[in-house]
Amino acid sequence: MTAGLPGTGIGGLFYLLAALCLPLRFAWLRARGQRDHRHRVFVIRQLAMSMSMLAAVWLTGALWGFWRPLPKVLTVAPIVVTFGTLAAILIAVEIGRLIIRPPPQLRARGPQAQVRPPIPSGDAAGPPGLEDRLFDVGAEDGT
């Protein structure tokens, strides 16, 4: 499955910026000893795609400006609003991380951590019917 609306504003900008930051991630991976030549090819390819996207955005703006010139405020405002919104979302998430304590199973992280009880082997693990399924959304994280 895919989630969200691919190509849409904030998400599109987020992945564009993430792609532009790939060289930094690449350098970090190399510094940790992960030297895979496929990483280099991948970073170059994704950067080329990102540059093409930026060129497409610029071309769209240029064509629009040629067709219907807009006041400067209308050309700058969407950029400021989009970047501002993305920054606000990311900052809000970081603040949330600092304020909200991780659930116990996350604090005991590691191969031993079991988020749900293991299912038994053999026929005992018969499937629950729809009528007696426990729909416990909200239970795990206490919402």
Next chain:
Amino acid sequence: MTSASLVDAAAAASSSIAALAGELTVIIPAYNERASIADTIRSLQAQTVTIKAVIVVDDCSTDGTGDVARSLGVTVMRPPSNTGSKAAAQNVALAHVDTMFTMAIDADTTLAPDAVERLLAAFHDPQVAAACGFVEPRYRGSVWERGRYIEYLLAFTFYKPIQDFYGKPLISSGCFSAYRTDTLKACGGWSTRTMAEDVDLTWRFYFAGYKVRFVAEARSYPIEPHNFHFMRKQLKRWSHGMVQNVRLHWRSVLHVPYLRATVAVALWDAAMASVGYLVVVPLLAVLFMNPLFFLAYVLDAPVVLILVLLASGGKRRVGEVLASVPAFFVLRTVNSVFLLEAVWSELIMRRPLLVYEKGH
């Protein structure tokens, strides 16, 4: 490294993956999939590596799905009554899996001949609990299939590889993923508490400290909904499933680097971009009596176009991609209706979707 040693290294890697495949059980949940399940099983039997076992969970089909599967020499399990969801059906078989790896594949999905071999290579890293592959609609005839084709091209050539490079693919797609069996069982198998068991499982792996990988070279070809009747069911299930998982796991997600950002951005777009598409744009067009506002629906068309053309990978497919791009904008607008409805029902009204409706 000399060419001889490169060949030796490649041969060693290939034989070690063959050994991994010998420790692989494939689970195929199926409900009334008579028309497609034979292709799925044959594509597994035609893999470059030999799979130890294939288990079809015939979830009380009425069209003879189990008979078709049995005639192709695979194990067929039939629970006493319909399990009610794909996750529950898969758990029926998981209880009987004794191999090191488990793969789940939809009954309407075929694989490229080397897909399993390429996917299993990800498990050389002992911290990897799950790996998923590239998904591409098998048929691209209707507007819905074409829209999905472009959506997947965008997602699997741009978004998902980036997520993988940052170490956190958002979802290990349920239609084609492999898992380390002991980890899968330790995490409780596939949960039936949400409509998106693949999201739930992927995130639980992260919470337990494991890695999930996306392997772009491992190709799968599912049959996507070909009409609105089936697409509606799938979009509803996916939208509600995503929001249910956010509601269920949000505290834990906040403490997983990068995942928290991708989830927050996805949720924002699901809610706010949908409001923009469905409310703000039409309202502005009416208020200012200017139809140019409707261009907002396709404002990013050049970006989408350039991305999918780069992703199409060959002249042969350029025409098909160009012809499919308009369908993407139709699907995206329809998708925004379901996302907004899911956010409204699950988060505001607290009315969760409880019934799993098969999409196709």
